[in-house]
Amino acid sequence: MNAPSLPARALAVMRAPQLVPPRQYLRVAARCGYLIALVGTVVTMGIPADRVYQAAWIVAGLIAFAIDRPWRGHVRVVVDWLPLVAALVVYDHTRGIADELGLPVRIHELVAVESWLFGTVPTVWLQERLLGADGERPGWTMLTSVVYTSHFLVPWLLAAVLYLQSRARWAGYMRRVLLLSYFGLITYILVPAAPPWYASEVGVLPEGVGRVTGFGFGVVPIDVGTRWLEAQGNPVAALPSLHSAFALLVAVALWPIARRAWMRALLVAFPLAMAFTLVYGGEHYLVDVLLGWGYVGLAVLAARAWEARRGARRAPQVSPPAPAASPASPSRAGHRGSTPARTPGIPPRAAPGSPSGTADTAGRCRTGSTPGTDRAGPAAP
DSSP states (O other): OOOOOHHHHHHHHHHSOOOOOHHHHHHHHHHHHHHHHHHHHHHHHOOOOSHHHHHHHHHHHHHHTTTTSOHHHHHHHHHHHHHHHHHHHHHHHHTTHHHHHTOOOBSHHHHHHHHHHHSSOHHHHHHHHHSOTTOOOOTTHHHHHHHHHHTTTHHHHHHHHHHHHOHHHHHHHHHHHHHHHHHHHHHHHHSOBOOHHHHHHTTSSOTTOOOOSOOSTTSSOHHHHHHHHHHHOOTTBOSSOHHHHHHHHHHHHHGGGOOSHHHHHHHHHHHHHHHHHHHHTTSOOHHHHHHHHHHHHHHHHHHHHHHHHHHHHHSOOOOOOOOOOOOOOTTSTTOTTSOOOOOTTSOOOOOTTOTTHHHHHHHHHHHTOOOOEETTEEOOO
16 A cells, blocks of 8 residues: 655644643643733722832743743742842832931022023923913823833833843843932932922922823823822932933833834834923923933943953953973083084984984984974974
8 A cells, every 4th residue: 555645644734633732721821811910900909110019010920921931940030030129129218318317408409400501491381381271281191191101110021021031131231220220319318309390389480380291001090190199209309310211221221122213213212202201291300301311321331340340250261371492402411302412423313213314314414404393392503
């Protein structure tokens, strides 16, 4: 009986039922369960904004999207993220320490700097032209709400994606996040400064300058989001603007992998949109935004310097090559590589075992020449 032809066998394989590995079912179930739980939590309880709450969701997502790896991999996720989350929690609980230290809060100084640089305060100028006569927010407030709320999600979602792709790239990104956060913290402690909305409340800026960005991607009402911002806001942590700084840091981190022009256009637009939202919304002065961008450069330079130093330490030490053997001195007769003394008229003896050595050497002696080299190196002159 003839064997079936190749097309027939291929057709039979295609028609045969394909067995799905149990791990694939596990992956699908874990990912779908995580996404359903996250969406349900956001709809019922709001967007996770607390640092520990966010970290718990991120770690749970990293485990869910790689549920089939060995248990040691899941333990490593917790071990990798726990110190970083702890450092950021410390930052959250100490950024308002200037209130307790009794340092003077800068309110008039920032208004004076903005008026000197721009002739007016950009926040006041924008709100006078973009808000309604009675302070009514425009219809595109939803866009500023999305941009502003992205600060609480995008940097950490990027961290999770980088962790799944490359642990080394994730470590470099988080190193910059920590440096940027603590550079800002030091400034908040040494130079506490108030935002425009606070300056308006104490009468330094015109009455009516408020927080008009919105919050919550439109999932929660604007008034509810504004009250949440007032409860979470820090009136002495305006300089620099870490909202604008993190938006720029995200763009810098994604820039090397953004190959297409439209991707890079979005990366350029993101920090600019964040800057407009913060200044228009009364959250920060323009000088706060510019200083935040400068802190990104400082954090990147500091991280690169540390990484270069660490890489130099870990580089294998290559020993220098041994110096070449110097020609032997004629006075050290019998040293390897030297020419032994000869009695005039008697040809030198050939090396043991070399055929016709005596005749060849004698011929060279008759012409007055010497051998060029031996196995040990150049012969002495």
